[in-house]
Amino acid sequence: MSFENQLVKWYINNKRDLPWRENKDPYRVWISEIILQQTRVVQGTKYYNKFIKKFPNIQSLASSKESEVLNIWKGLGYYNRAINLHKSSQYIISNLDGKFPETYYDIIKLKGVGDYTASAISSICFNEFNPVVDGNVLRLLSRYYGLKTPIDSLKAQRKIKEIGQKLINKTNNPGDFNQAMMEFGSLVCSPFPDCESCAFSSKCIAFNKKEVEIIPVKSKKKKSKERFFNYIVCIDNNYNTMVNKRLSKDIWYKLNEFPLIESKREIKNITTLPEFKEFTKSKSIVINEEKYKKERIKHILSHQILYITFHHLSIDQDISQGVHLSKLNKYNFPVPITNFINKLLI
Numbered sequence: 001m002s003f004e005n006q007l008v009k010w011y012i013n014n015k016r017d018l019p020w021r022e023n024k025d026p027y028r029v030w031i032s033e034i035i036l037q038q039t040r041v042v043q044g045t046k047y048y049n050k051f052i053k054k055f056p057n058i059q060s061l062a063s064s065k066e067s068e069v070l071n072i073w074k075g076l077g078y079y080n081r082a083i084n085l086h087k088s089s090q091y092i093i094s095n096l097d098g099k100f101p102e103t104y105y106d107i108i109k110l111k112g113v114g115d116y117t118a119s120a121i122s123s124i125c126f127n128e129f130n131p132v133v134d135g136n137v138l139r140l141l142s143r144y145y146g147l148k149t150p151i152d153s154l155k156a157q158r159k160i161k162e163i164g165q166k167l168i169n170k171t172n173n174p175g176d177f178n179q180a181m182m183e184f185g186s187l188v189c190s191p192f193p194d195c196e197s198c199a200f201s202s203k204c205i206a207f208n209k210k211e212v213e214i215i216p217v218k219s220k221k222k223k224s225k226e227r228f229f230n231y232i233v234c235i236d237n238n239y240n241t242m243v244n245k246r247l248s249k250d251i252w253y254k255l256n257e258f259p260l261i262e263s264k265r266e267i268k269n270i271t272t273l274p275e276f277k278e279f280t281k282s283k284s285i286v287i288n289e290e291k292y293k294k295e296r297i298k299h300i301l302s303h304q305i306l307y308i309t310f311h312h313l314s315i316d317q318d319i320s321q322g323v324h325l326s327k328l329n330k331y332n333f334p335v336p337i338t339n340f341i342n343k344l345l346i
Contacts, residue, residue: 084112131164136185
């Protein structure tokens, strides 16, 4: 039996029972694929179920507020995914009469959708022969064919796409073939595989050359960028504080935060900074330095390390248009700020 047909047969007998596989509804497949772009299946399933319960179809997602979508997404990270889902749902309602696009070339026009997602949806839902290339597929095919070009290079990804195209064209069910590659890469040909029990080990070049541990090859990892965030948590006598929204195209785009001063190194006493003095002047507030406290945490993202300091400051005058501490749970904060708030309110 050929590799591609054996792989599909394995998938039919071993696939996981996942909620987005209950039918071929493109809306649900779309939501699942966007969630799973940066999230493992176990965690992603919980968020998928919560998301679908809140927004069961394109119409409900499109008619919602962006803040509602961000609130459901809270904790998943990469919040642009949620913003793009929301914008794309409104585009489908306004420009496509509420009907999800049915071809790869129309699907890839949606915000936040690239080759992988368009290939997955078009093959699973509309039987198009477009092979997917994700981390699992890169690992599986590079080992099976013994490819040593770094998988994070464009050259390797094009080569894997080319191999995938040849394989998928030999199958009768492109959707099952794509899911089979991803499932096998996730469950069997994992980063630490059990090759002895693998059905393909006899023909796997990496296994037969004893190179499983070095394939797939990756380029030298870039050093994570270090950033220092200083949050000004001013609280007046009425337990009001200040809340802003992040509007720059950066991490946590459109989420809320306390007033922020980003520095090049750790700040021991923020009240000595010229930026802080300018901030207090612009807000017409005076800090009670005797009650100055701070809390420092380290928060790791995929390509950044954040050293976050919450500078807890008391002021005697009322904060104009302040937010009461009891109302903070109505805002969409990133996880490290949410965790700080939860301790603050204990």
